[in-house]
Amino acid sequence: MAKVKTEISKAVGPNRKFEESDIENLPYMQAVMKESLRLHPPLPFLIPRETIQDTKFMGYDVPKGTQVLVNAWVIGRDPMSFKPDRFLGSKLDVHYELIPFGAGRRMCVGLPLGHRMMHFSLGSLLH
Numbered sequence: 001m002a003k004v005k006t007e008i009s010k011a012v013g014p015n016r017k018f019e020e021s022d023i024e025n026l027p028y029m030q031a032v033m034k035e036s037l038r039l040h041p042p043l044p045f046l047i048p049r050e051t052i053q054d055t056k057f058m059g060y061d062v063p064k065g066t067q068v069l070v071n072a073w074v075i076g077r078d079p080m081s082f083k084p085d086r087f088l089g090s091k092l093d094v095h096y097e098l099i100p101f102g103a104g105r106r107m108c109v110g111l112p113l114g115h116r117m118m119h120f121s122l123g124s125l126l127h
């Protein structure tokens with residue numbers, strides 16, 4: 001928390017409000033958000049999907065019409081320690097590195113908006 005506040009103080013200063021354009025200059029705050037989403041995904045099972053045809057996946061037969069859930073909560077529990085630095089320098093949309101918004105061609109189309117809203121809210125609060 002102290003590290004994010006210091007970063008915001010340096011980038012924004014005391015004489016104006018936090019602005020959306022400040023987000024790109026706050027790499028540590030972005031890393032904190034990624035680490036928080038990894039450990040606490042808002043949609044722990046993402047969005048349920050259904051197979052449209054009989055499928056063989058990693059040796060398993062998955063019949064047509066099967067509901068498929070991805071347990072992002074469990075996937076994001078390893079490692080358990082809160083260490084934002086692990087995300088410094090990474091991009092949110094890197095394939096399968098971070099999956100609270102899903103992955104692949106049906107991943108969240110609202111990612112850019114959700115991403116901005118979350119960072120803007122957190123940045124404004126801490127500033």
Ligand code: HEM
Nearest residue numbers: 042043046047100101102103106107108109110111113114
């Ligand atoms: C923190 C904010 C959000 C999170 C964590 C989130 C998460 C997700 C997840 C996990 C999926 C399923 C992806 C998959 O199956 O691979 C999804 C799909 C979707 N999201 Fe979001 N979402 C967020 C914000 C938004 C916003 C702000 C919008 C719209 C303005 C939005 C619109 C959609 C739509 C339309 C889909 C369906 C995409 C498809 O099936 O092709 N989401 N979201």
